[in-house]
Amino acid sequence: MSESTVTRNLTMSKAMVEAIAYEMRENEEVFYMGEDVADYGGIFDSTEGLLDEFGYGRVMDVPISETAYIGSAVGAAMQGMRPIAELMFVDFFGVGMDQIYNFMAKNTYMSGANVSVPMVLTAAVGGTYNDAAQHSQTLYGTFSHLPGMKVVVPSTAYDAKGLMHNAIRDDDPVVYLFHKRLMGIGWMPAPDGPQTPVPEEDYTIPFGSADVKREGDDVTIVTLGLHVHRAMDAAEQLAEDGVEAEVVDLRTLVPLDDETVVESVSKTNNLVVVDEDYRSFGVTGEIIARVAEHDVGILNSVRRLAVPDVPIPYARPMENEVIPNVDDIVKAVRNIER
Known part of the structure; x- marks a missing residue:
């Protein structure tokens, strides 16, 4: 991407949302589901503004049942849709772990590659804001240890957008973990580094590229x-x-x-x-x-x-x-x- 396309600085949350909105415009099979992602816009601004453009049919608030909505996302992905399912905090993964590891991660293998599971599981990770033991873990290693899932952890707005484009387009399940301290939300100030120049155009960052x-x-x-x-x-x-x-x-x-x-x-x-x-x-x-x-x-x-x-x-x-x-x-x- 040439320097001439870099025209503005974005927070990490805005960069993520920009990538998601682009993919939703380009592909009607992309939709977002999770707790407080519609009217509230995500408690870490992960979906801010998406409801206004795409409506409740594609930006869905769900009941507090991670097993149910992650399982629904797996099924939708196997039928050719490209869902993005958000865990409000990565610590909640245990509630839906059967759906994540035994279905999302394994169904391509178990079907002999006759089905793919092109979905993104997003989750907020990390501490530094005093929310105690059940809302402050990172758990990168837990997902990385379990075969069948790609694991993405952006640190800047530029990386967040490029990695999100790639995650949504990928035909395999991707776990996209964003650190809440980096998102640039008003009530949790971020360091200076995450807010970076971001091109308006879509671009991808290859997985496996440090x-x-x-x-x-x-x-x-x-x-x-x-x-x-x-x-x-x-x-x-x-x-x-x-x-x-x-x-x-x-x-x-x-x-x-x-x-x-x-x-x-x-x-x-x-x-x-x-x-x-x-x-x-x-x-x-x-x-x-x-x-x-x-x-x-x-x-x-x-x-x-x-x-x-x-x-x-x-x-x-x-x-x-x-x-x-x-x-x-x-x-x-x-x-x-x-």
Whole structure:
């Protein structure tokens, strides 16, 4: 996409909605369903304005039954429609997990590829605003661990739009996880980074294509979502001490861009992986393992930062303690053995 097409800055929520609206105009089989997505416009502005254009027939508020409406989305997708089903919070996935994992993810395989399930499951992830243990998880790793689903985690408005276009057009089920802190809604201020120039035209970002958000020679910081911006802030602090950090934004977990990560670590020989999911059996360990399996000799030093294996606390000081912040990233880089 040429620079001449970039004419305005958008918040991540507006970029997502723009992509969804475009796809709904282009294809009458695309529709959106979820809790508070019609009249309210999504509690994180994920569907703001869609009802006015497309009406209740294509922007549907549903009963509080994740099993029912995710199952309905799976059935609609198998019949050739392209539904987008929203989990208000990713923490609610457990209620509809049978529909997600045993049907959405598996039906193409179980049918011998005679049916496809072209649907998008969106969900808000992440903490940092004190909503306690049942509304503050990320759970990227949970979905990535289960075969049959592509997993997308944008960190900027530009990426959010391109990845959403690609997700809706994909013939396989896609789990599209947006961090609520990045959406740019009035009552939850976002960092400066997520609001970016976004072309008016439609465009896609291929799945499995990580993005080097900042180049550096001394250490590779691999991360995604909110922590891309925390890593960028940490990199600026480190640069004042002469340490140049390369920040790699994974953008998608399934498929995972091993090549970009390995290329960066081959240059820096030091790896710090930062994630807001849980530490054990998670994204941080997977990234480190894949680099080591490729060539353990390129690893001089490794650190990982993630949420310890405890429920996300409600109290602000405790929540701040368990979710990695800029200072934690700076400290981890300074402690590597270069």
